[in-house]
Amino acid sequence: MRHTISVLVDNEFGVLSRVSGLFSGRGFNIESLCVAETMDPKVSLMTIVTSGDHKVIEQITKQLNKLINVIKVNDLTGQEYIERELALIKVHSTEDHRAEILRIVDIFRAKVVDVGPKSYTVEITGDEEKIRAISELLRPFGIKEVARTGRIALARSLKLKG
Amino acid sequence: MRHTISVLVDNEFGVLSRVSGLFSGRGFNIESLCVAETMDPKVSLMTIVTSGDHKVIEQITKQLNKLINVIKVNDLTGQEYIERELALIKVHSTEDHRAEILRIVDIFRAKVVDVGPKSYTVEITGDEEKIRAISELLRPFGIKEVARTGRIALARSLKLKG
Numbered sequence: 001m002r003h004t005i006s007v008l009v010d011n012e013f014g015v016l017s018r019v020s021g022l023f024s025g026r027g028f029n030i031e032s033l034c035v036a037e038t039m040d041p042k043v044s045l046m047t048i049v050t051s052g053d054h055k056v057i058e059q060i061t062k063q064l065n066k067l068i069n070v071i072k073v074n075d076l077t078g079q080e081y082i083e084r085e086l087a088l089i090k091v092h093s094t095e096d097h098r099a100e101i102l103r104i105v106d107i108f109r110a111k112v113v114d115v116g117p118k119s120y121t122v123e124i125t126g127d128e129e130k131i132r133a134i135s136e137l138l139r140p141f142g143i144k145e146v147a148r149t150g151r152i153a154l155a156r157s158l159k160l161k162g
Numbered sequence: 163m164r165h166t167i168s169v170l171v172d173n174e175f176g177v178l179s180r181v182s183g184l185f186s187g188r189g190f191n192i193e194s195l196c197v198a199e200t201m202d203p204k205v206s207l208m209t210i211v212t213s214g215d216h217k218v219i220e221q222i223t224k225q226l227n228k229l230i231n232v233i234k235v236n237d238l239t240g241q242e243y244i245e246r247e248l249a250l251i252k253v254h255s256t257e258d259h260r261a262e263i264l265r266i267v268d269i270f271r272a273k274v275v276d277v278g279p280k281s282y283t284v285e286i287t288g289d290e291e292k293i294r295a296i297s298e299l300l301r302p303f304g305i306k307e308v309a310r311t312g313r314i315a316l317a318r319s320l321k322l323k324g
Contacts, residue, residue, distance in 0.1 A: 032198040152249075154283055
């Protein structure tokens with residue numbers, strides 16, 4: 001099962017290495033991880049996406065809670081939350097294909113943020129499915145480079161479940 | 163000096179921990195880090211933002227290159243590149259302030275992606291300055307939560323420098 005875990009940590013060196021070490025020490029691959037400062041520059045927020053057995057994840061979150069420099073752990077799995085990620089996709093754009101690429105960009109409400117003689121760089125935000133969909137549609141033109149942030153998530157304000 | 167470093171790695175457990183360990187082992191704080199799969203699910207791309215002496219960063223990138231599972235290291239500093247990050251900002255929105263918050267959202271071409279009885283969640287993409295600017299403008303209304311991805315970057319297609 002896939003888990004999205006938010007971890008609030010002190011913005012100090014070594015914290016990322018210790019947190020990621022807890023996952024790898026148990027053979028868990030981190031699918032994506034983002035870490036950046038919050039409004040308080042002394043505190044950073046990590047968003048970790050990983051897949052695995054619920055019980056083992058529970059053990060890991062317990063151990064995370066025990067780490068110095070870990071302020072708060074929140075496993076968003078099972079809660080209602082908004083998730084988003086950002087991708088930059090550099091796609092090969094010959095004259096024949098430009099119109100079609102721009103149509104796709106338009107449909108996905110993406111943006112062309114850089115243009116070269118033979119390429120467009122497209123910025124897209126959305127959930128994982130949306131990023132995957134536009135990537136698959138652009139793939140036939142030739143994707144030169146991709147950079148993805150991985151997911152961030154916030155709990156929804158209005159709880160409709162349960 | 164601030165450095166933005168792209169690291170292409172095998173998508174295996176333990177890699178993130180080893181890479182981040184190289185930075186923390188030398189007392190370098192990572193300001194932000196993103197890691198996610200590329201178009202090839204066996205390969206992930208990390209984008210690391212850190213500040214420090216150029217020589218030490220050079221040593222770190224050399225050591226990164228020697229790590230098993232590291233495919234390619236690219237220090238984008240000094241090159242022309244596009245950088246973007248994504249933030250979700252949950253802001254307190256009483257009836258009195260909603261119109262003003264929506265005006266700010268509009269000016270920044272941000273989006274309201276979730277609404278609660280007393281809050282808006284705003285999605286914004288841009289460079290660091292833009293994220294900081296909207297955060298500062300929203301701060302007086304009361305920011306409840308922030309999640310940021312940290313930066314991703316791709317080299318520009320057209321080189322105008324040098």
